[in-house]
Amino acid sequence: MEDSIDTQVLRVALDAPDSRLIQRAAARLRQGGLVAFPTETVYGLGANALDAAAVARIFQAKGRPASDPLIVHIIALTQLSDVARVVPDVGWQLTQRFWPGPLTLVLQRHAQVPAVVSAGMDTVAVRMPGHPVAVALLRAANVPVAAPSANLFARPSPTTARHVLEDLQGRIDLVIDSGPTMIGLESTVVDVTRTPPAVLRPGGVPIEVLREIIPDLQFEPRHLSLEAAVTTAGSPGMLARHYSPHAELLLFTGPLAPVLVAMRTLARERAVTQSVGILVPDEERACFDDIAAQIVSLGSRDDLAQIGRNLFAGIRALDQLGVAVILVRGFERTGLGVAIWDRLFRATEGRMITVEET
Ligand code: TXA
Ligand code: MG
Numbered sequence: 001m002e003d004s005i006d007t008q009v010l011r012v013a014l015d016a017p018d019s020r021l022i023q024r025a026a027a028r029l030r031q032g033g034l035v036a037f038p039t040e041t042v043y044g045l046g047a048n049a050l051d052a053a054a055v056a057r058i059f060q061a062k063g064r065p066a067s068d069p070l071i072v073h074i075i076a077l078t079q080l081s082d083v084a085r086v087v088p089d090v091g092w093q094l095t096q097r098f099w100p101g102p103l104t105l106v107l108q109r110h111a112q113v114p115a116v117v118s119a120g121m122d123t124v125a126v127r128m129p130g131h132p133v134a135v136a137l138l139r140a141a142n143v144p145v146a147a148p149s150a151n152l153f154a155r156p157s158p159t160t161a162r163h164v165l166e167d168l169q170g171r172i173d174l175v176i177d178s179g180p181t182m183i184g185l186e187s188t189v190v191d192v193t194r195t196p197p198a199v200l201r202p203g204g205v206p207i208e209v210l211r212e213i214i215p216d217l218q219f220e221p222r223h224l225s226l227e228a229a230v231t232t233a234g235s236p237g238m239l240a241r242h243y244s245p246h247a248e249l250l251l252f253t254g255p256l257a258p259v260l261v262a263m264r265t266l267a268r269e270r271a272v273t274q275s276v277g278i279l280v281p282d283e284e285r286a287c288f289d290d291i292a293a294q295i296v297s298l299g300s301r302d303d304l305a306q307i308g309r310n311l312f313a314g315i316r317a318l319d320q321l322g323v324a325v326i327l328v329r330g331f332e333r334t335g336l337g338v339a340i341w342d343r344l345f346r347a348t349e350g351r352m353i354t355v356e357e358t
Helices: 019-030 053-063 079-083 087-098 132-141 162-168 256-271 282-287 304-320 336-349
Strands: 008-011 035-037 044-048 071-073 105-110 123-127 173-178 186-192 198-201 248-253 275-279 292-298 325-329 353-356
Touching: 008 019, 008 353, 019 044, 019 132, 019 173, 035 162, 035 353, 044 053, 044 071, 044 132, 053 248, 079 123, 087 105, 105 336, 162 173, 162 304, 248 256, 248 336, 256 282, 256 325, 275 282, 275 304, 282 292, 292 304
Parallel strands: 008 173, 035 173, 071 123, 105 186, 248 325, 248 353, 275 292, 275 325
Antiparallel strands: 035 044, 105 123, 186 198
């Protein structure tokens, strides 16, 4: 961007947010500024949702197409009627159980929310975060805050303030740094304007848990076959570019033992001519000990919450090391694993490698 702005960083403690710093950030929001802030999922890039010019700056700063709608963040259920026209019963049930938290609801947009927020659609996505710093900021700002993830368009979402600065320094007014986010994957997006409601993006609230309240909740992603029967030949052009590392990301899927053999073989081959990165759970790290590769740990393979928390940071860490290719395997596709699979699959842009039982 030509006009670089001086991006301020405010360090705000998670457990006791400094109210003067929070007031400063809230004032920037009310003045039409762009403020990146932590939520329990990922860092968001906030603007006053009722200020169309401020919201337009979000799209500009991120390089995000105007056709991609934003999520409006609120602090209290009383704010819901300021941003949404009608809330169906099932919507209220979901808010009761999951707000504040990593769940976003698509509702009918209230006329006072500018159309630019929703890419011109008559719906609006709304979420109530529970992160104490997000809560303090929203309360002080006293306006609903539109906030996509605070990354450049198509890059992995930021889970630390450093990630935000990597992408947006000079393009936004302020970043609140409260350390790494707790979940590390974005919210689950559920459209409750449809009957039955449908999951548009898997995320921090697992689909199985949502189905305790909505047994017929729809979830039919074309790219996310839960039966693992996805082909390798997927055309990259068919997938929206998303969560992309600079490196080529290769996603291996199939039974564990042959997958690890295939990863070793390919890593060794590629390492002859390329800088290779491997994202791997602790238990499998030793498989790659003798290979000249950069290895980043995702945590324990039995702890999907930990893998989810480390995923985007791991991809960014390998990018920072300048690797040309990143190898990673798929994980169990239940619970948070569905969101992990979704993010990895999109990041591969179709470069998935299915390994058969040997
Ligand atoms: O956890 C999160 O959701 C984070 C934090 C910052 O809240 N935000 C986030 O925003 O991930 P973003 O903009 O990166 O993703 C918003 C998602 C997109 O998939 C978008 O298409 C969908 O929500 N979305 C937003 N408004 C919508 C609408 N009116 N109808 C359908 N989908 C919508
Ligand atoms: Mg995003």
